[in-house]
Amino acid sequence: MAKRDYYEVLGVGKDANETDLKKAYRKLARQYHPDVNPGDKEAESKFKEVTEAYEILSDPDKKARYDQLGHAGFDPNGFGGQDFGGFGDIFDMFFGGGFGGQTRKGPRKGADLRYDLTIEFEEAAFGTEKTINLPRWEICSECEGSGAKKGTRSETCSRCRGTGQVAQTQRTPLGQFQTIRTCPECEGEGKVIKQPCLECNGKGKIRKNKKVQIKIPAGVDTESRLRMGGEGEAGELGGPPGDLYIFITVKKHKFFMRHEDDIYYEQPINFVEAALGAEVEIPTLHGKVKFKVPEGVQTDTVFRLKGKGIKNVQGYGTGDQHVKVKIVTPKNLTSEQKELLKKLDSTFNEEQNKVEETGANKEKGFFERVKDAFKG
Ligand SMILES: [Zn+2]
Ligand SMILES: [Zn+2]
Structure with missing residues (x-):
């Protein structure tokens, strides 16, 4: 089957800019995503087609090569191999949180944290400010959370093409069965890190003792809980951080x-x-x-x-x-x-x-x- 023109695949003109491409890709990828069309072979190949088109056209170098040479500029057999990469971030952006029932990991809110704090009787009565040392996971500043070594990027998993899932087809006398499972190559992440960040060993996060300033209002008592939005653990894959909950215990007073x-x-x-x-x-x-x-x-x-x-x-x-x-x-x-x-x-x-x-x-x-x- 002859390869369709990439611009045609995405339904955009040759003068399409980055935003147009992204918009077009987003729309089509949502439409044909395997999670939305489980077991639909046609949708799957469409999805691969639009993904491939977007991967080429969104990369200025590859786009230039494609504009000049067309499909001949790319080895079709090599596609899906080492040359296929660089849109993991877009995946996260579009499919984060995801479609119902999918097992692929998208951005997730970080875990909430609990910190137990004991304060003096007077501090509870009049309010106070405390600085605590909170051990928590933070986004690695070296790789900005990607987990990939500086100057490199995580690459779309070639096994599952970034979906985080692989389909297995079984032929039986009763017909053909397809099971979908988490991709073993990327463990559902949809991307693989070839060169891990040296700072965080590819985790994208670093365990740090973070100093957190806590404003305790006047009138708190034992069992008061303060919620500090966004001060919990870092989120996963670009998700928001969790919250921090301060559990207050007030010391007894000598005579009050x-x-x-x-x-x-x-x-x-x-x-x-x-x-x-x-x-x-x-x-x-x-x-x-x-x-x-x-x-x-x-x-x-x-x-x-x-x-x-x-x-x-x-x-x-x-x-x-x-x-x-x-x-x-x-x-x-x-x-x-x-x-x-x-x-x-x-x-x-x-x-x-x-x-x-x-x-x-x-x-x-x-x-x-x-x-x-x-x-x-
Ligand atoms: Zn890092
Ligand atoms: Zn994979």
């Missing part, structure tokens, strides 16, 4: 407890202060606050310092600080102090000696009890 955006704190006072009332200094995340404990305060009484909690991570206001008064009974009193207390005790009447019940529900979980206790 946190529940959602509220802070819980216990303020010890002695029983004289409790009886007479006192002005005490209470630590908060926002600095010390002077607070007047009223006369006759009972232990476990809770006061609320409005707005002294943690800023809501979604911007819904700021929590409060709950202050629970703990009356500390003095130990190691001197005999003089003991005498004074005895004297004081003898002045109490029956009403003043009444004991108040506290109602902590011991059946509830720890946090429930803490919250209950703070409700006062």
Whole structure:
């Protein structure tokens, strides 16, 4: 069968520019691609024909040779051999992600990464910036991800002609069967690297410790997750990178407890202060606050310092600080102090000696009890 003119095959004029050629090829290649026409011999040969035409016409040197000599400029037997190459990239561009059910590998999004980060209580409350060392795969800058040595290119796999698949025909008494499997030559990549990049050994990617700057917003808590788009592993064959997820753990504070955006704190006072009332200094995340404990305060009484909690991570206001008064009974009193207390005790009447019940529900979980206790 006589070879058709390459321009005719692609349906373009001799003056077609690069864009015209690409457009024409793209349209026809999609139409005749073996993945779209499984088992269709005619489509397969059409596909080969347009691919061949495009391969020649898109290469300025080959195009010049073809324009001058026609098909005679190329050894038809050599086609499909070492001379056939250089459009792997176009394949990726057109067929990436691909048609349903195909096994050929196209561009793929890189893997998402998880990084566990432990931060201080205050850092969670006010937000912070952290630089982490993240080991991840990055596109090799030497070969720009192609995996081919600088100055060379990956070549279209001659076995599968870049489709990543090969068809096997079996003749049986019942008829002819065709099975399609992943090309063993290129393992489905559609291209082969003759001279691998020395920097990445042909992988196109390099494992690197990348410094990543993380902005942690105020109000995060343990189990908060931050997503950093595009900071995951490099994509495959030109695919986009994956995402990075930061899993936050917040360290415990020496004397603050946190529940959602509220802070819980216990303020010890002695029983004289409790009886007479006192002005005490209470630590908060926002600095010390002077607070007047009223006369006759009972232990476990809770006061609320409005707005002294943690800023809501979604911007819904700021929590409060709950202050629970703990009356500390003095130990190691001197005999003089003991005498004074005895004297004081003898002045109490029956009403003043009444004991108040506290109602902590011991059946509830720890946090429930803490919250209950703070409700006062
Ligand atoms: Zn490389
Ligand atoms: Zn192959």
